[in-house]
Amino acid sequence: MKIGVLTIGNELMSGRIADANASFIARKINLQGWSVEAIMSVGDDLASIKNRLDYLLSMTDAVICSGGLGPTADDITTSAIAQAFGLPLYTDENVLTYIKDIFTKFNLCWVENNAKQAMFPQGAEVIPNLRGTAPGFLLPVKKKLIFVIPGVPAEAKIMMTEGVIPALRKHFPQNEQYVTKQTIKTFGLSEAAVDDKLKDIDFDSMGVSVGFYPVFPENHIVLIARQKTPEEAQINLQKAQDEVTARLQEFIFSYGEKTLEEVIAGLLTEKKLTIAVAESCTGGLITNRLTDVSGSSEYLERGLVTYSNAAKISMLGVPAEVIENHGAVSEETARLMAEGVRKIAGTDLGLSSTGIAGPTGGTKEKPAGTVYIALADAKQTICRHYAFRWDRVRNKHVFSETALMMLKNFLQGKG
Amino acid sequence: MKIGVLTIGNELMSGRIADANASFIARKINLQGWSVEAIMSVGDDLASIKNRLDYLLSMTDAVICSGGLGPTADDITTSAIAQAFGLPLYTDENVLTYIKDIFTKFNLCWVENNAKQAMFPQGAEVIPNLRGTAPGFLLPVKKKLIFVIPGVPAEAKIMMTEGVIPALRKHFPQNEQYVTKQTIKTFGLSEAAVDDKLKDIDFDSMGVSVGFYPVFPENHIVLIARQKTPEEAQINLQKAQDEVTARLQEFIFSYGEKTLEEVIAGLLTEKKLTIAVAESCTGGLITNRLTDVSGSSEYLERGLVTYSNAAKISMLGVPAEVIENHGAVSEETARLMAEGVRKIAGTDLGLSSTGIAGPTGGTKEKPAGTVYIALADAKQTICRHYAFRWDRVRNKHVFSETALMMLKNFLQGKG
Numbered sequence: 001m002k003i004g005v006l007t008i009g010n011e012l013m014s015g016r017i018a019d020a021n022a023s024f025i026a027r028k029i030n031l032q033g034w035s036v037e038a039i040m041s042v043g044d045d046l047a048s049i050k051n052r053l054d055y056l057l058s059m060t061d062a063v064i065c066s067g068g069l070g071p072t073a074d075d076i077t078t079s080a081i082a083q084a085f086g087l088p089l090y091t092d093e094n095v096l097t098y099i100k101d102i103f104t105k106f107n108l109c110w111v112e113n114n115a116k117q118a119m120f121p122q123g124a125e126v127i128p129n130l131r132g133t134a135p136g137f138l139l140p141v142k143k144k145l146i147f148v149i150p151g152v153p154a155e156a157k158i159m160m161t162e163g164v165i166p167a168l169r170k171h172f173p174q175n176e177q178y179v180t181k182q183t184i185k186t187f188g189l190s191e192a193a194v195d196d197k198l199k200d201i202d203f204d205s206m207g208v209s210v211g212f213y214p215v216f217p218e219n220h221i222v223l224i225a226r227q228k229t230p231e232e233a234q235i236n237l238q239k240a241q242d243e244v245t246a247r248l249q250e251f252i253f254s255y256g257e258k259t260l261e262e263v264i265a266g267l268l269t270e271k272k273l274t275i276a277v278a279e280s281c282t283g284g285l286i287t288n289r290l291t292d293v294s295g296s297s298e299y300l301e302r303g304l305v306t307y308s309n310a311a312k313i314s315m316l317g318v319p320a321e322v323i324e325n326h327g328a329v330s331e332e333t334a335r336l337m338a339e340g341v342r343k344i345a346g347t348d349l350g351l352s353s354t355g356i357a358g359p360t361g362g363t364k365e366k367p368a369g370t371v372y373i374a375l376a377d378a379k380q381t382i383c384r385h386y387a388f389r390w391d392r393v394r395n396k397h398v399f400s401e402t403a404l405m406m407l408k409n410f411l412q413g414k415g
Numbered sequence: 416m417k418i419g420v421l422t423i424g425n426e427l428m429s430g431r432i433a434d435a436n437a438s439f440i441a442r443k444i445n446l447q448g449w450s451v452e453a454i455m456s457v458g459d460d461l462a463s464i465k466n467r468l469d470y471l472l473s474m475t476d477a478v479i480c481s482g483g484l485g486p487t488a489d490d491i492t493t494s495a496i497a498q499a500f501g502l503p504l505y506t507d508e509n510v511l512t513y514i515k516d517i518f519t520k521f522n523l524c525w526v527e528n529n530a531k532q533a534m535f536p537q538g539a540e541v542i543p544n545l546r547g548t549a550p551g552f553l554l555p556v557k558k559k560l561i562f563v564i565p566g567v568p569a570e571a572k573i574m575m576t577e578g579v580i581p582a583l584r585k586h587f588p589q590n591e592q593y594v595t596k597q598t599i600k601t602f603g604l605s606e607a608a609v610d611d612k613l614k615d616i617d618f619d620s621m622g623v624s625v626g627f628y629p630v631f632p633e634n635h636i637v638l639i640a641r642q643k644t645p646e647e648a649q650i651n652l653q654k655a656q657d658e659v660t661a662r663l664q665e666f667i668f669s670y671g672e673k674t675l676e677e678v679i680a681g682l683l684t685e686k687k688l689t690i691a692v693a694e695s696c697t698g699g700l701i702t703n704r705l706t707d708v709s710g711s712s713e714y715l716e717r718g719l720v721t722y723s724n725a726a727k728i729s730m731l732g733v734p735a736e737v738i739e740n741h742g743a744v745s746e747e748t749a750r751l752m753a754e755g756v757r758k759i760a761g762t763d764l765g766l767s768s769t770g771i772a773g774p775t776g777g778t779k780e781k782p783a784g785t786v787y788i789a790l791a792d793a794k795q796t797i798c799r800h801y802a803f804r805w806d807r808v809r810n811k812h813v814f815s816e817t818a819l820m821m822l823k824n825f826l827q828g829k830g
Contacts, residue, residue, distance in 0.1 A: 013451045015442030016626055019434060022456065027430025036428045038467065039456035041437070052453065055470060192486035196526045199488070212487060213426050214567070222431060277720075283706025284699030287720045291698025294775055294807055296722075302730070303720030305692075305702045311717035311760070315730075345726065360709055389521045391546075392709055394569075 001172050002037040003029050004056035006049075008067035008077050009151055013043040020153045021066045028160050029064075032168070033177030033226050044068055049080035057144055061172065064164060067151030069134040071113040077148055078137075082121035085141055089119045092126055099133050127163035131155040138167055145171055177226050180233040182241055184221040185254040187405050194219050197247045201240070207233075208240040217398040218260075221248075253408055260404050261289045267411040268299040275407075276345030277303040278316055278337040280328065281355035281371060285400040301345045306337065316340030327366070329354050334372035335381045342376045349410075350376040353403050357395045371399045375410055382410070416587050417452040418444045419471035421464075423482035423492050424566055428458040435568045436481045443575050444479075447583070448594055448641050459483055464495035472559055476587065479579060482566030484549040486528040492563055493552075497536035500556050504534045507541055514548050542578035546570045553582055560586055595648040597656055599636040600669040602820050609634050609663065616658045622647075623655040632813040633675075636663075668823055675819045676704045682826040683714040690822075691760030692718040693731055693752040695743065696770035696786060700815040716760045721752070731755030742781070744769050749787035750796045757791045765791040768818050772810045784810055788818045790825055797825070 005025050011017050019041055026036045037060050042052045049068075056063045068077030082089050096118035103110045117134045120126065127136040129150065136149035136159050145168070149159045186194060191214050198221075203210050207227055213220040223240045227233035245252065253260050268275065277287045277300075287303025290296055306312040309323050318336040326332040334354050342350025351374070358368025369390065374383040384406065388398050420440050426432045434456055441451045452475050457467045464483075471478045483492030497504050511533035518525045532549045535541065542551035544565065551564035551574050560583070564574045601609060606629050613636075618625050622642060628635040638655045642648035660667065668675050683690060692702045692715075702718030705711055721727040724738050733751040741747040749769045757765025766789070773783025784805065789798040799821065803813050 012438070012454065013441060014445045014626075015438045015440070015451070016628070018438035019454075023427070023430045023433035025430070026428055030429045036430070036458075038463070039427065039434075041454035048453070059466075190523065192526055192528050193524060195487035196528065211425055211429065211431065212489070213431055214485075216567075222429075224429075279699075282703075283711070283715075284694075284702035284718050284720065287699035288697075288703050288811075291720070291722065291772075292808055292811070294773070296698070297776075300698075300720075301723045302726035303699050303722065304730075305699065305706070305718035305720070307706065307712055307718065308716045314759075315717070315719075344729075357706075358709070361712075387521065389517075393707055396703075396707070 001034040001062070001168070002060040003034055004037055004060040004063040005039045006052055006056055006063055006065045007039075007041045007151070008044065008049060008065060009041075010043045010074065012041040012067075021151065021156050024153075024157060025064055025066065025160060028165060030224075031179055032165065033179040034168075044074045044076055046076060046080045046083065049077065050084040053081065053084055053146070057142070057146075060144070062145040062147065062168060064147045064149070064160075066149050066156050069117065069136065069148065069150045071111070071116055071133075073113075075116075078116075078119060078121065081139065081146060081148065085121065085139075087121040087123060090122055091115070091118050092120055093118075095126060095135055102133055125167075127159055127167075129155055129159060130162075131158055136163060138164075140171075178228065178230045178233045179224060179226050180230065180237050181222060181224045182237055183254075183256060184223070184241065184244055184248075184252055185218055185258075185260075186221065186248055186251040187218045187253060187260070187401055188251045189219060189248070191219050194221065194248065194251075198244060201243045201247075203240060206236045206240050208236055210240070216394065217401050250409075250414070253405060259292075260401065260408065261293050264290070264404060264408050264411065265293040265296060265299070267408065269295075271411065273349060273411070274299050274301050274345075274347040275349040275351060276301045276341045276347040278341035278350065278352040279303065279305045280307060280312070280337070280353060281357045282353045282396055282400050282403070283307070283357070285396050286351065286353060286403050289400055289404065301347045302341075304341055312337065316344070329356055329366055329370060329372065331372050331374075331383050331385065334374040335376070335383050338374035338376040338383075339381055348377060349407075351403060351407055353399055355399060357392045357399070359392060369395055371395075371402070373399070373403045373406055375406055377410075382406075416449040416477070416583070417475040418449055419452055419475040419478040420444075420454045421467055421471055421478055421480045422454075422456045422566070423459065423464060423480060424456075425458045425489060427456040427482075436566065436571050439568075439572060440479055440481065440575060443580060446594060446596060446639060447580060449583075459489045459491055461491060461495045461498060464492065465499040468496070468499055468561070472557070472561075475559070477560040477562065477583060479562045479564070479575075481564050481571050484532065484551065484563065484565045486526075486531055486548075488528075490531075493531075493534060493536065496554065496561060496563065500536065500554075502536040502538060502554075505537055506530070506533050507535055508533075510541060510550055517548055540582075542574055542582075544570055544574060545577075546573055551578060553579075555586075593643065593645050593648045594639060594641050595645065595652050596637060596639045597652055598669075598671060599638070599656065599659055599663075599667055600633055600673075600675075601636065601663055601666040602633045602668060602675070602816055603666045604634060604663070606634050609636065612662045613659060616655070616662075618655060621651045621655050623651055625655070631809065632816050665824075665829070668820060674707075675816065675823065676708050679705070679819060679823050679826065680708040680711060680714070682823065684710075686826065688764060688826070689714050689716050689760075689762040690764040690766060691716045691756045691762045693756035693765065693767040694718065694720045695722060695727070695752070695768060696772045697768045697811055697815050697818070698722070698772070700811050701766065701768060701818050704815055704819065716762045717756075719756055727752065731759070744771055744781055744785060744787065746787050746789075746798050746800065749789040750791070750798050753789035753791040753798075754796055763792060764822075766818060766822055768814055770810075770814060772807045772814070774807060786810075786814045786817070788814070788821055790821055797821070
């Protein structure tokens with residue numbers, strides 16, 4: 001089944017706000033195994049709404065409209081749809097009573113405009129709004145369905161789940177299909193390289209579709225299996241996931257929605273290990289990310305942003321000669337930072353970064369984007385060198401991601 | 416002039432990600448005094464892209480397409496547009512060399528797919544991409560213009576400003592109008608409160624339009640003056656800005672695009688002051704934000720994330736009794752943290768945070784969202800207490816913003 005989405009409001013056309021509804025409506029539709037054919041936004045203008053609706057109906061089985069149901073003069077969705085199909089408007093007395101009751105209950109001032117929200121095109125079926133005053137409706141026209149729900153995201157969400165989806169299922173029973181999906185998050189390969197590594201997998205024969213979503217600096221892969229039964233879908237999804245895993249193993253950090261810091265939180269907690277961080281070029285970002293997880297005080301003891309050489313020397317015990325001879329940005333310094341912070345914090349692990357975020361501060365030998373990352377435990381210290389090429393903020397981000405990935409691999413015994 | 420916007424990508428149709436580009440493209444267009452006639456999203460499908468493009472071109476002077484320029488097989492925007500207008504593709508050798516250079520320079524693995532990004536429909540003019548490998552292009556067809564820019568927001572933004580807008584001005588000179596704008600960034604008031612404080616200003620009589628843009632946790636106000644001459648526009652804009660300033664003074668931290676941390680960087684540099692930070696609940700975020708500014712090593716000496724009580728005691732010299740008697744989250748601890756980090760770092764200023772980011776760890780007296788922020792110099796220590804009510808990550812963000820705002824006010828003698 002093909003669905004069109006039409007979001008309505010001048011605030012969308014001016015760019016005043018980003019469209020929050022289209023994406024969750026699309027997500028809900030896709031989860032049913034139906035597909036979204038087109039998404040459009042249009043201003044609060046009678047002729048334009050009619051025009052866009054005609055266009056969308058020409059290529060879909062149903063159109064879901066959101067927005068323009070408020071009481072003010074610029075909210076014209078209902079009348080636009082009535083006019084588009086030459087239908088008169090009627091007042092639903094039950095809805096009118098319901099709205100008036102809300103006003104009385106909350107001691108709000110009734111203005112006649114509010115009665116507009118109880119008006120519907122002839123033939124429409126009301127979709128109740130449990131969160132606000134404006135109900136939605138569905139209107140069957142020419143063997144197709146038009147749905148109208150409010151633009152307020154909290155109201156629209158609940159009406160999609162409780163009103164629109166059940167009505168679509170009822171009207172188009174032949175389209176039922178079971179859909180299951182899996183997100184696989186990777187870091188360390190470009191989007192093109194991920195694509196290249198997976199290109200020999202015959203996803204089609206498994207009935208699985210694959211999508212690539214770069215979320216800097218990560219690349220997420222989404223597998224979607226559509227089958228007649230949940231069991232078939234699950235088997236095929238697992239088959240596809242195994243194929244992807246075989247090719248991308250060392251780059252995968254999460255199956256599902258967990259962030260890298262959440263995966264690390266789970267590993268540190270499971271292994272009952274504590275950690276301290278010593279940062280230079282990442283400026284606190286590694287520690288900040290680790291503390292984005294609730295409960296991080298269980299394993300994170302402290303984080304030191306030793307930005308100056310003096311701080312590296314006095315707080316971490318890095319000898320001044322090492323910095324003089326090898327530089328603050330060097331493998332030697334990185335190792336001593338990781339070992340130093342582990343020692344003074346009394347933790348199981350010490351993680352460090354030292355590098356040049358840029359755009360200034362680079363040299364020919366160590367250009368902006370250079371970073372050394374070290375991880376120390378009681379037995380050993382591992383240190384790696386990387387070179388990136390982003391702007392300052394993205395360099396910091398990719399440095400922190402690299403450090404966390406190194407930590408994750410170590411915790412999984414792949415260090 | 417009427418503009419259409421077409422965002423392209425299966426991830427938009429599946430609802431996997433919300434469309435981040437349509438709203439800022441619309442905003443840029445509106446800032447020029449042009450109007451957005453329709454916004455559409457479409458999947459990576461040849462026939463659908465062609466169909467939507469035809470529809471949009473039928474009602475506009477130019478269409479701006481975003482997305483589908485990546486190197487992978489599902490990125491087909493360029494070929495879809497070439498096919499739609501029966502144009503062959505050509506390889507731009509300069510672009511190809513530029514892309515290959517990036518791969519060589521950063522030691523990336525070249526796969527033949529990447530050459531796709533140097534291909535353009537005949538007659539297209541390349542729009543350079545200074546942030547990534549995929550350039551965009553503009554294609555004149557039937558006295559109208561089609562623009563294509565990447566879907567990556569950071570790249571799309573800079574190409575809109577530096578490529579698309581200048582090209583539109585050049586091709587449609589009759590639409591020129593002098594537009595000048597000013598962004599005023601505030602923190603500390605809700606959007607409704609900002610709106611309420613400004614509601615008596617008669618912006619219309621000044622020929623100025625005003626927009627409100629919440630960028631959590633900040634609220635940005637954009638004033639736009641449109642006049643026949645630059646002088647008139649400038650005078651009116653200044654008048655509007657003065658009125659806004661008179662009403663919001665203490666909440667404003669930036670006139671223009673500078674971030675709060677950039678404003679602070681300017682003040683610290685100008686006053687030749689150094690700073691060190693001691694963080695607990697913000698987990699490194701304050702230090703991370705300060706180090707997002709290039710050259711921050713001139714004034715930021717170190718940042719300590721003293722997450723455990725032991726770290727607060729051993730590194731900052733907070734007496735164990737103070738933590739025992741008043742708690743780690745208390746005015747006393749916050750003051751001693753700020754004073755302690757200032758002393759050990761030998762800096763002019765010490766800034767600290769201690770609080771409960773949540774969702775766990777709160778008590779009846781000190782619920783999640785509680786924070787104490789202190790700022791110490793040689794003469795005094797100021798400390799303030801705040802209570803917020805967001806989720807963990809947003810609490811951390813608003814805590815850090817509050818701390819930086821306090822620092823900014825202090826540096827401007829408004830402490």
